[in-house]
Amino acid sequence: VKNTTMRKTIAERLVKSKNEAPHFYLSLDCNIDKLLEIRASINSKSNNDFKISVNDIIIKTVSASLIKVPKANASWENENTKYFKNTDISVAVAINGGLITPIVRDVQSKGLMSISLEMKNLSTKAKEGKLLPEEYVGGSFSISNLGMFGIEEFTSIINQPNSAILSVGTIVKKPVVRDDKITIGHTMKITLACDHRTVDGVTGSLFLQTLKGFVENPVTMLV
Numbered sequence: 001v002k003n004t005t006m007r008k009t010i011a012e013r014l015v016k017s018k019n020e021a022p023h024f025y026l027s028l029d030c031n032i033d034k035l036l037e038i039r040a041s042i043n044s045k046s047n048n049d050f051k052i053s054v055n056d057i058i059i060k061t062v063s064a065s066l067i068k069v070p071k072a073n074a075s076w077e078n079e080n081t082k083y084f085k086n087t088d089i090s091v092a093v094a095i096n097g098g099l100i101t102p103i104v105r106d107v108q109s110k111g112l113m114s115i116s117l118e119m120k121n122l123s124t125k126a127k128e129g130k131l132l133p134e135e136y137v138g139g140s141f142s143i144s145n146l147g148m149f150g151i152e153e154f155t156s157i158i159n160q161p162n163s164a165i166l167s168v169g170t171i172v173k174k175p176v177v178r179d180d181k182i183t184i185g186h187t188m189k190i191t192l193a194c195d196h197r198t199v200d201g202v203t204g205s206l207f208l209q210t211l212k213g214f215v216e217n218p219v220t221m222l223v
Helices: 005-020 033-044 054-068 112-127 201-216 218-222
Strands: 023-031 074-077 080-083 089-091 093-095 098-100 141-145 164-178 181-195
Touching: 005 098, 023 201, 033 054, 033 181, 033 201, 033 218, 054 089, 054 112, 054 141, 054 164, 054 201, 054 218, 093 112, 164 201, 181 201, 201 218
Parallel strands: 089 141, 141 164
Antiparallel strands: 023 181, 074 080, 093 098, 164 181
16 A cells, blocks of 8 residues: 555654654553543533533643643754743544644633634544644644543654643543542543653653643632
8 A cells, every 4th residue: 555645744753753852751640530520510501512522621731731831831943942832732633544633722711612612623624634734733732642442551752843742541440549548530541751852851740740630620720
């Protein structure tokens, strides 16, 4: 089967990123019981045609975390490191013959409904091959979510020129410790791939800890 132009482009970009960017990985387990409760509450008040997804909330929590830890919102430029004020989040979407990363821009200024509508529109356009270049070129941070396929944990290759990409696993129901007691909870593993040229271990850890806090208690984003 002859490789398509898209397949060749994906191969070239991923090889370039893996060869140039010194990747390292950080992982944490998150209890998402409160996140699921908030999602259920929001969706119970909306019509049947519109539902907030877990991924929509993840996009918002990533944005809030980047605002708190701006050193993770960066790009390597050899002589300089570029730090972004806005949080333009690229989200990996599978399409026929490959994948593409449409961008939800200025997430820090948008609510969950707006993010969800925009993400659904971008995903539809991506699968129909109708994305404009400005809708997928750029971005300051990336997310890849394979939870819908039952994958519990994985690592992603950084989507250059971003300095980091978050891999989101599936929701797992298992025993957890709460108030020194064992109970059943819903957990999700998140893994951050960092470009060590711009994001050191401490910065990556601070970002992931901040993200875990927002994921486990989304209302704290309002503080």
